Every structure is written in structure tokens, then in C-alpha cells.
Amino acid sequence: MKISKDTYQKITIKLKINGEIVETDIHVSDLLLNVLRDKLGLTGAKPGCLNGDCGACTVIMNQKPMKSCLLLAIEAIREEITTIEGLLNSTIQKEFVNHFAFQCGYCTPGFVMVSHALLMNDPNPDKKTVIEWLSSNICRCTGYQEIEKALYSVIKGGNACGLKPKNTVKSNGAKKTDETGRLN
Amino acid sequence: MISFDFEYYRPKSIKEATDLYQNLASRGGKPIYYSGGTEIITLGRLNRVYTDAVIDIKSIPETQTWGFHNNELITGSALPLSIFNEKNYFPLLAETAREIADYTSRIKITIGGNICGQIFYREGILPFLLTDSDVLIAGSKGVKRKPLKEVFDQKLMLEREEFLVQLATKKIYMExxxxxxxxxxxxxxxxxxxxxxxxxxxxxxxxxxxxxxxxxxxxxxxxxxxxxxxxxxxxxxxxxxxxxxxxxxxxxxxxxxxxxxxxxxxxxxxxxxxxxxxxx
CATH class of the missing domain: 3.30.390.50 (CO dehydrogenase flavoprotein, C-terminal domain)
Structure with a gap:
């Protein structure tokens, strides 16, 4: 017999998102995607396939892209999360606009996040690497050329990361991760 | 969204994990070992996997090992697939792993999860089948080491309370x-x-x-x-x-x-x- 969610009590967790510590009540089985959108009002991460295929829900966790539909919120405790809201006025965002690298825009946050994560890890990636990273995401209404152009324009401009996520609140003693990003 | 809830445990040792499993199972629970969790999450959403407790093995140090020890390459089961290209000690594994899913997903999918999953592809096992690798399996009686070919027949034959800890591959195969x-x-x-x-x-x-x-x-x-x-x-x-x-x-x-x-x-x-x- 299946047990409904109400059988289990909610727990309160702290997450570090876009440099801020936020506290929220969750069920253990809640996905980070749902917590971001439904509990924290961060609706930039989009629900798409909910199967890890489309990348519309991509966030950055410890400088790596992560599909938030494949991550329990409880796994994100003590990790550094950046959402599209944390990239406001970033170089990559501006270049997506300049190159009209979107049409309906639904997949765009995911593409911006994976592009930004790539540049955080490799400010001057070769074409093979660009293709490999961008292939994690799917757009169904425009082409990929403009997205690549936006990314390459940031690379050429030499301002790969453009903007660090805002850090308006100190961590206030929150436990930190080690250099590999694993929990201490 | 997953329609059912469960308890979440994150043990820091093999013994803690296997003891947890036994305790939960003895109380009539249906615990499941959790590594990357991608299959449990996606199939759970479709009600094709059910559990009332997940035991996340990622904080167990042995499952994070990636390196040579006594002329063997030790591959921890909770390593994400992406690491095999970042630190390419085993070129055949790197080449095979980089074709599984996509780059972002490979940061979450683990080698142990791929090998022990329900999906029928499970390509992560191929390099280990070709290199006469051994597997280290944890269970209620401790950790046992077995040749992969003895315990793999269509799938890794684990008892319910067991989980894959590591794979060991002789260094000569890397060349x-x-x-x-x-x-x-x-x-x-x-x-x-x-x-x-x-x-x-x-x-x-x-x-x-x-x-x-x-x-x-x-x-x-x-x-x-x-x-x-x-x-x-x-x-x-x-x-x-x-x-x-x-x-x-x-x-x-x-x-x-x-x-x-x-x-x-x-x-x-x-x-x-x-x-x-x-x-x-």
C-alpha cells in the first residue's frame, strides 16, 4: 500500500540560493525544481520533460549544471545553488538578448544556465566542448545557431562569467562544502 | 513531483548503511539504496518505483574512490559519470561513459546507479566486463570481493540488502x-x-x-x-x-x-x- 505524502511530516531545511540563505519546509521527496518554483517563487527554472531530457529546469550547483528535476531538494542542503534569477544583468543574459537566442523563451533559462556553467569551468572552450554541454538542453521552436553565437560572443569578449551571483547575505555559519563540492 | 514520500538517510560508513537497511527492512519497510537517484526519481514520478526510505550512499568515502591502489584502478560506485572524462584514468570507461545520456545528466548519474539500474542499456558495465574486473559488494556480512563475471548475469546479482561499493580493474588493462x-x-x-x-x-x-x-x-x-x-x-x-x-x-x-x-x-x-x- 502506498503511503500518501501527508503521512510524513515536513522538515525545515536551509538552502543557499543565489548567495542567500533561505529556509523552507519540504517533504523529503520534493524535487528541487518544485521547491524553487512553488515554495521560493523562483520560477525561472522551468518544468519541461521532468525526465532529465530537456534541460529547461537547469540550475548551477557548485559551479556545475544540474537538472533540478533530477535532484531532491534535500540533496541540495549545504550546496551553492544558482538559478537564472541570480544571473540578472549577466553578460551571458545580455548576449542571449543581443543575438535573439530565443523564440518562445521557455527553454532559455536552461540554456543560459548551462552556458554560464560552461564558462565558469572553461572560459575558452573548444567547439566540441560547447556542443557537448549545449547538447544537454533541447529547444523545440528555434535553432541552436543563435544560442551558440551568444555563447561565442561572450567567449570573444573575454568576460566569461560576466557577473558573479549576488551575495547579499552572509552564510551565517552555514556549513560549507569541501573543494570537490561534497558535503563535509 | 513524486507522489509518495519517504524517509531520507545519508550514512557515512558502509556498516551504517547496511545496518540501516536491515533495521528498516526488519520493521516491514521497503528501503532502497540511492546514489545519483536519477532512475528512482524519474521512475518514482511514474509510480514504477516505490520506496518508503532511501539510503543515500554518496557520503560513504569508499563509494567516492577514483584512483590507483596496488596496481588496480578503484572505481567508487557513487562517482558521477562526468568524472571519468575529467580524470581519465580508464580511457575505455571514459569513452563509453561520455555517450550515456547528456553532459549535465552525467554530473548526476553515477556509475553504480547505471550498472544497477532498471534501464536495459546500462552501458557503464561494458568496460568492466571486458577487463575481468572485480566488484566489492557490501551486505549484512561485510564487504565481499567477487569477479564480476561470477556475479553478473544480465544484471548484477545483488541480494536485497546489498549494494555495490567499488569496482577494481587491473592497471594493465588501461593501456x-x-x-x-x-x-x-x-x-x-x-x-x-x-x-x-x-x-x-x-x-x-x-x-x-x-x-x-x-x-x-x-x-x-x-x-x-x-x-x-x-x-x-x-x-x-x-x-x-x-x-x-x-x-x-x-x-x-x-x-x-x-x-x-x-x-x-x-x-x-x-x-x-x-x-x-x-x-x-
Missing amino acids: MPFLSVKKRQQWKTGYPLLTVASLKKDGFLRFAFSGVCPFPFRSEQMETVLNSRTQPYEERALASFDYLPQPILNDIEGSNEYRLFVLKNTIVDFLKKFEGDENK
Whole structure:
């Protein structure tokens, strides 16, 4: 017999998102995607396939892209999360606009996040690497050329990361991760 | 969204994990070991997997090992697939792993999760089948080490309370010539049709396959035929099909006839690359 969610009590967790510590009540089985959108009002991460295929829900966790539909919120405790809201006025965002690298825009946050994560890890990636990273995401209404152009324009401009996520609140003693990003 | 809730545990040692499993199971629970969790999350959402407690093994140090020890490469089961290309100690594994899912997903999918999952591709096992690797399995009686070929028959045969901790592969295999190719019906990012991996040891070609049958496998009978150098490549490939396990997959990604057509051509390509052009 299946047990409904109400059988289990909610727990309160702290997450570090876009440099801020936020506290929220969750069920253990809640996905980070749902917590971001439904509990924290961060609706930039989009629900798409909910199967890890489309990348519309991509966030950055410890400088790596992560599909938030494949991550329990409880796994994100003590990790550094950046959402599209944390990239406001970033170089990559501006270049997506300049190159009209979107049409309906639904997949765009995911593409911006994976592009930004790539540049955080490799400010001057070769074409093979660009293709490999961008292939994690799917757009169904425009082409990929403009997205690549936006990314390459940031690379050429030499301002790969453009903007660090805002850090308006100190961590206030929150436990930190080690250099590999694993929990201490 | 997953429609049911569960308890979440993150043990820091093997013993803590196996004790937890026993305690939860003895109370009538249905615990499950959790590593990357991608399959549990996606199948859980579809109500095709159910658990009332997950035991996340990522904080167990042994599951995060990636490096050489006493002339063996130790691969921790909770390593994400992406690490094999970032620190490429095992080129055949790196080449095979980089074709699983997509880059972002490979940061979450773990090698142990891929090997022990329900998905029938499970390509992560192929390099270990080809290299006579051992597996270290944790259970209620501690950790046991077994040759992979003794405990892998279509799937890794684990008892309910057991989990895969590590794989151990002799260092000499890292230097051997290999090929690993994934074939898709459409595009570079489409779902897989099949994967063929091959390793040349002492002049003899070993072969392992994924996506041909509903399970990955290595066939020594097929290898014997594929190494019979008196026959042309295509004849060898077709003759080896007499020893294919059954059934051959027949699904939306490709009919059984199409899979065998692609398999034959892939094997011929491999033989050409390893042994040279037949016309020379």
C-alpha cells in the first residue's frame, strides 16, 4: 500500500540560493525544481520533460549544471545553488538578448544556465566542448545557431562569467562544502 | 513531483548503511539504496518505483574512490559519470561513459546507479566486463570481493540488502587498444540504439554489447567466432549472431532486424579498425 505524502511530516531545511540563505519546509521527496518554483517563487527554472531530457529546469550547483528535476531538494542542503534569477544583468543574459537566442523563451533559462556553467569551468572552450554541454538542453521552436553565437560572443569578449551571483547575505555559519563540492 | 514520500538517510560508513537497511527492512519497510537517484526519481514520478526510505550512499568515502591502489584502478560506485572524462584514468570507461545520456545528466548519474539500474542499456558495465574486473559488494556480512563475471548475469546479482561499493580493474588493462561506439537512430542526442565496446588483449578481440538485448552482455562464444581470422569480416559478424542471447530488442528505437543490421555493420567497422582493410 502506498503511503500518501501527508503521512510524513515536513522538515525545515536551509538552502543557499543565489548567495542567500533561505529556509523552507519540504517533504523529503520534493524535487528541487518544485521547491524553487512553488515554495521560493523562483520560477525561472522551468518544468519541461521532468525526465532529465530537456534541460529547461537547469540550475548551477557548485559551479556545475544540474537538472533540478533530477535532484531532491534535500540533496541540495549545504550546496551553492544558482538559478537564472541570480544571473540578472549577466553578460551571458545580455548576449542571449543581443543575438535573439530565443523564440518562445521557455527553454532559455536552461540554456543560459548551462552556458554560464560552461564558462565558469572553461572560459575558452573548444567547439566540441560547447556542443557537448549545449547538447544537454533541447529547444523545440528555434535553432541552436543563435544560442551558440551568444555563447561565442561572450567567449570573444573575454568576460566569461560576466557577473558573479549576488551575495547579499552572509552564510551565517552555514556549513560549507569541501573543494570537490561534497558535503563535509 | 513524486507522489509518495519517504524517509531520507545519508550514512557515512558502509556498516551504517547496511545496518540501516536491515533495521528498516526488519520493521516491514521497503528501503532502497540511492546514489545519483536519477532512475528512482524519474521512475518514482511514474509510480514504477516505490520506496518508503532511501539510503543515500554518496557520503560513504569508499563509494567516492577514483584512483590507483596496488596496481588496480578503484572505481567508487557513487562517482558521477562526468568524472571519468575529467580524470581519465580508464580511457575505455571514459569513452563509453561520455555517450550515456547528456553532459549535465552525467554530473548526476553515477556509475553504480547505471550498472544497477532498471534501464536495459546500462552501458557503464561494458568496460568492466571486458577487463575481468572485480566488484566489492557490501551486505549484512561485510564487504565481499567477487569477479564480476561470477556475479553478473544480465544484471548484477545483488541480494536485497546489498549494494555495490567499488569496482577494481587491473592497471594493465588501461593501456590496451579499445573501441567503444554508440549508435543512435537519429541525431547525436537521440536515444541509443546499441553500444559496442571492444578491447584487444594479447591479439584477441573481446566484445561487449548494450542495446542489442534487454540487458548488457559479453559473449565469449561470439568472441571466438569474431576472432576466426580465416573468414571475411562480414561472414564472421553474421556467424557470431548464432550465439547472440535472446531476445533481440524490438522497440520504438529500432526493430530487431534493424538492430542486427546496425550491429553487423558496427562489428565489421570494428574488425576493419583493429585488423585493417580486407582488400589490402
